[in-house]
Amino acid sequence: MNKEKYIAGLIAATLLSVGILSGCNAERKGDTAEVRISPGTTDQPGSGTGGGKRELTVVKESKPPAEQGIAVQRIHRVDAANIEKWLSDNELEIQVTTMEKQATATEEAQFSYQRFRVDLETGERQGIEEPPGAAQGEVVKTFLSPDGKYAFIQTWKDKYTAVNEIENRTTGERQEIAVDNYMETGGWLDSDSYVLAAGSMENRGEIWNISVDGTREKIELQDPDVESFTEFAAGNGKIYYTDSKNRMKSFTPTQSRPTSLVEDVSAMSLSPDSQRIAVSTTGSGGREDSRLLIYDTSGHLQGLLIGKGDLLSHQSWSPDSSKLAFAVYTEDKGGMNGIYIFDTVSGKVSPLGLSYYPVYPLSWSPSGSRLGITVDDKEKLIVTHIVDFKK
Template sequence: MKKIKIFYRRDSMYLLISSILFMMLLSACSPLTHTGGLRSSEPQLTVLPLDTSTQKKADEVLLSTVDPLKNRYARTWLSDTELIINKKDRLYIYNITTAKEKLFTPDRTSPQYLALTSQDGQHVFFTEGVDGDPYEIQGYIWEVSTGKVTSIGRLDITNTVSWADNEHLIADQIGGGIRLIDLNGHSSDVVLPYSMQPQDRIDNVQKIGKVIYFLGSDTHVYRLVQYANQSEPTIIAIASNVRTFTVSPDGERIAIEQRLWNTTEPAKLIIIDPQGDVKGTLAQGSLISHSVWSADSRMLAFAINQVNQQGMNGLYIFDQATGKTTPVFAKIQDSNASIQWNPSSKSLSMYDESNGIMTYIIGIEK
């Protein structure tokens, strides 16, 4: 009888087992000893590719100059070369080119504190104290071209005042409400919707064009718009759990520091649009403070204070053009640091009080 072998069963079994053992050998031998040498008993050298070094890349911002000014608080840029500083409760105009300073208002004698230049650089809002009353503050507008000083009246130290446009200041009021102050010092209240209680606390008021943003006592950021055909303004909440926020000068982006209260979650710096849609998260840390948009709305400077975490406590710059966030200045230990861009967005000033009063004028390359 003719025998027919249908398949070679034993040979197939040996082949299968041999293949598996071979694959096991390959899988066991290949990768473990060549993944960076973290487990090598012998010293092992690893060299990273050149592009991972700290050399400047074409699309990164980079620290180029640092000018320290001791015992001075940087307040606001008057121009690209002139910075208004505070030294011993007096405001000075400091020329960064000549490193010389002069009194801001030589004929005034009251203690001076804050200063904020309008967007066109023609006016400066500043505050003065009242002799004998440390809690009373008076606000003034200084006209750059003439040196004329116009009083806008009494302010509280908790009031936040910012330039609504080149002709108006905008400020929250202690008893609730928002007021606009013109260059002549005349004040007018902003009409609020009926749903808001007059005594509702309002903070961090900012105005871009016709839109007013403010932080409510419920930690929501509200967007308030008064349309001409409506009797009362439209108000919507665009973000929640917000500690501070900053609207870009062009009004397209809003940087919010979002924090969930009563948790150990780190704070997040988030970019949203005027409708409240999240565009991205830039950073997170124990404390994110003093986020400031450059005048051209391209860059956002902010300071991160990271407690109990490895990482840089210092100044970072987010560049909208590249989408990158770059550490720029490491020596900020103070959460009270104030950051100000110069008009051309090539330098910024900040101060640090951790080891005495020190203002840094930082030049960056883009």
């Protein structure tokens, strides 16, 4: 499918969604009707009790009502690339994949990879060289604190070995944390401490509370129903996870016994402001499909069903927690398929274009005005579409 057909289909589908969501208010936008009573006039027939003549007046609103739903302004296409990270709203780091040798009956295909810095406004692309001393295949992952003053940094030397550090982003000073871990599972408990579920080759491993001053302390969890953490999040003083029986639970560093919140959970995603949890449920009670629901942090259901299908994945909150992007696959083509956006302000769910399925995590820009979607492509291996939303 060429670029023009893709963009036309995506914009048409999005505009259709927005029209359905907000069309009922189109004729009244900015105006309200008000009945005013003019004092000192004679009652008119049928006017009811009380003096004064009734007049219908259109009163202009000083501020227009808030827009609901989403609308697409522009789409950027980046061939053979995935998003590594956003550097700003306009700049991002990508990794370009090139096939060097086709696969044969006896050998796998060979690929090369190169990183670039891309400016979406100018289209300029600049190659990124590996820093001096960087090991081949070394992977660095950075997790910013809620206030942005600190970062928890993991430098993975290989698949099972990582160096953990706390960085003061004001001074640039780093402190290494002497913790052996096999997983990158964790999250900021608050702006002063990071929780790391270290994992182990034999059991679930230790859970560490790491302070921004570089100190660490073990967190006790008394739960026989968790052998490893497949779903794990932390925020606003609480830690959330799922156990081996697909139950979402929460606890605090001072409360070793967890509280059970939601049953039949296959995946969960805590919003950046730690106020909502998006939960994908497994089929139960004769129901085979998976469903997406929003809960508060105490396990209370918020609103109605957000999405459903055979597979729900790639849940991604916008940085300001106002929107949730997610992917749905349904074998029945009449069901939900593709990328959808849930708007927490309006409570609306909008389809985002054609029925494609991402192969990388959905990636929001820092302001939430752009969303990156990477999909498979027969000619280019992968293609990343970066959608600009109207403000």
